[in-house]
Amino acid sequence: MNINGQNIRIVSGTRLSDILFSNGYDRTKICVELNGNIIPKKDYESVIVNDEDSMEIVSFVGGG
Amino acid sequence: MFITVNGSEQKTDVKTVVQLHDLSFSDYDVTILNGYQISEDSELKDGDRIYFGKKNIFPDSKELDMLMSARHTPFIQDRMRNATVGIAGLGGLGSNVAAMLSRMGVGHLIIADFDTVEPTNLNRQNYYINSIGKRKTDATEDILHNINPFITITKHFIRITADNAADIFRECSIVCEAFDSPSEKAMLVNAILEKCPDTVVVAGSGMAGTDDSNLIRTEKKFKNLYICGDNTNGAKPGMGLMAPRVNICAGHMANAVVRILID
Numbered sequence: 001m002n003i004n005g006q007n008i009r010i011v012s013g014t015r016l017s018d019i020l021f022s023n024g025y026d027r028t029k030i031c032v033e034l035n036g037n038i039i040p041k042k043d044y045e046s047v048i049v050n051d052e053d054s055m056e057i058v059s060f061v062g063g064g
Numbered sequence: 065m066f067i068t069v070n071g072s073e074q075k076t077d078v079k080t081v082v083q084l085h086d087l088s089f090s091d092y093d094v095t096i097l098n099g100y101q102i103s104e105d106s107e108l109k110d111g112d113r114i115y116f117g118k119k120n121i122f123p124d125s126k127e128l129d130m131l132m133s134a135r136h137t138p139f140i141q142d143r144m145r146n147a148t149v150g151i152a153g154l155g156g157l158g159s160n161v162a163a164m165l166s167r168m169g170v171g172h173l174i175i176a177d178f179d180t181v182e183p184t185n186l187n188r189q190n191y192y193i194n195s196i197g198k199r200k201t202d203a204t205e206d207i208l209h210n211i212n213p214f215i216t217i218t219k220h221f222i223r224i225t226a227d228n229a230a231d232i233f234r235e236c237s238i239v240c241e242a243f244d245s246p247s248e249k250a251m252l253v254n255a256i257l258e259k260c261p262d263t264v265v266v267a268g269s270g271m272a273g274t275d276d277s278n279l280i281r282t283e284k285k286f287k288n289l290y291i292c293g294d295n296t297n298g299a300k301p302g303m304g305l306m307a308p309r310v311n312i313c314a315g316h317m318a319n320a321v322v323r324i325l326i327d
Contacts, residue, residue, distance in 0.1 A: 031253045034288040038257040042071040058244035058253070058285050061298030063272040063305050064157040 002054040016047040020057070031058045065110035071130045072135040081114060092116035096134040113138070125214040132169045143325045148172040148234035152201040152252050153254030154179075156305055157205075157268045159190035160314035161321070166215055168322060173208065176220035176232055177201055188307040219268045226251050231306055232257035238321050241267035246298065253318060257288055268318045270294035271313035273303045280309065280318045290324075291314035 001010050003023070010019060016039065020027055032039045033056045039047055049055070067076055069084070074196050075188040078084045081097060095102055108114075115134030123131060133141040137143075147170050151158045154177035177200040181191045195203035201219040208217055220232050229252055233239045239256050243249050244253060249267060253270050256265050270293035271280060279294040281318040 008150055029250050030138045031250055031257070031286070031289065033289070038288075039249065039253065040258050041254055041290055058250075058267075058269075058289065058291060059295075060249040060253075060267070061293075061296065062244060062246045062249075063270070063273075063297075063299030064153055064155050064242050064244045064249070064268050064308075 001050060004020075004056055010049065010051070012049075013053045014042055015045060015051050017044040018045065019049055025057060025059060029060050032056070036044050065109070067108055067111070070115055071133070080108060084108065084114065085116060089116040091118070093119045096131075099135060099137050129169070140322075140326055144169045144322075145150060145171045147325050148174065148235045148237060149321055149325075150174040150176070150239035151242055152176055152229070152233070152239060153183070153209045153242035153244070154204050155242060155244060156188040156310035157271075157314050157317060158240065158308075159200070159204055160220075160311055161240050161242060161318050162204055162208055163190045163211060164315065164318035166211045167322060168318070169212060170215065170321075171205035172216045172218070172232065172235070172327075174220070174233060174236055175201055175204055175217045176222060176224055177204075178221060178223040188305055188310045203293070206209070224252060226255045229255040233263070234260065236260075236263060238264045238266060238324055240317055240321065241265055242317075244299070248282060253289060257286070261288075264288045264290070264316050265323055266290045266292065266324075268293050268313050268317055270297045271309045272297045272299040272305050273309065274306065275309070277309065277312055278318060280312050284318050290320045292320060 001008055035054055066073055094257055094303050096115040097106055098113055117131055149165055151162050151168050154175060167238055179200050179202050181195040181198050181200055183196055185191055190234050191203055199221050201221045205217045205219055241252050253267055256263055267293050282292045285291050
């Protein structure tokens with residue numbers, strides 16, 4: 001699948017939360033758009049990610 | 065040919081800007097031709113927009129709108145005047161974005177913050193010594209109305225949460241995320257993008273320290289999300305927030321707002 005413009009090998013049918021965890025993302029500091037749709041944080045466990053999916057993950061750093 | 069002089073279109077046979085000035089506007093000091101202040105004469109062309117202004121006068125609403133149109137062009141000014149933009153957080157990013165958007169003449173700003181101005185804010189936030197102790201919403205309103213008395217400001221002295229964010233900013237076509245903590249940033253962006261599908265969020269991420277200015281950039285990350293910053297330099301002990309990079313990032317955010325509004 002495509003994550004932030006890069007092709008990443010995943011097992012189709014993996015939970016979104018597992019992909020975020022295995023790639024080291026802190027779920028409290030991110031926003032996820034999957035195939036053009038924002039994914040609510042409460043759905044990270046239930047959303048399943050597949051081969052052809054395209055995902056953008058924004059990870060915030062502090063300061064403002 | 066037809067030209068527009070101080071907002072009204074007219075037919076003219078006058079050949080140059082100085083001739084026009086001397087004919088009907090000889091007691092005016094400032095000349096703006098098609099959005100640019102000129103000091104030398106210029107030949108008039110069909111479709112030109114000329115604004116003659118006077119120094120040292122306090123403009124009324126109509127006059128200020130006209131001179132902003134002269135500076136920004138009528139097309140941009142129409143978009144700004146009719147826009148409602150939200151600013152979540154009035155710290156280094158939010159207070160400076162608010163000031164720039166009021167200078168642009170954005171007609172309605174919805175500003176929200178739960179905090180008061182303290183002395184350590186003055187190193188980067190758009191406040192003054194006489195702002196100390198005031199609610200940031202009140203201090204910002206005063207400052208914005210000193211820049212442009214004719215814009216509408218809606219204040220929310222409240223901590224923004226995932227539950228109230230959409231209600232506070234529902235009228236906005238664009239919301240600027242200007243919080244400090246990364247989890248609060250993520251909370252606000254998620255809340256707005258989930259609940260307000262037509263709203264664009266412009267967020268800041270990475271502007272601490274004294275690293276290269278040119279690392280700060282604007283990127284469209286999602287369909288309705290722009291991120292401004294270097295995405296790397298978070299604020300932490302040894303990496304403080306300072307006026308120049310915070311202002312650069314705020315400038316990116318304000319210009320992103322303007323570009324979305326005129327798109």
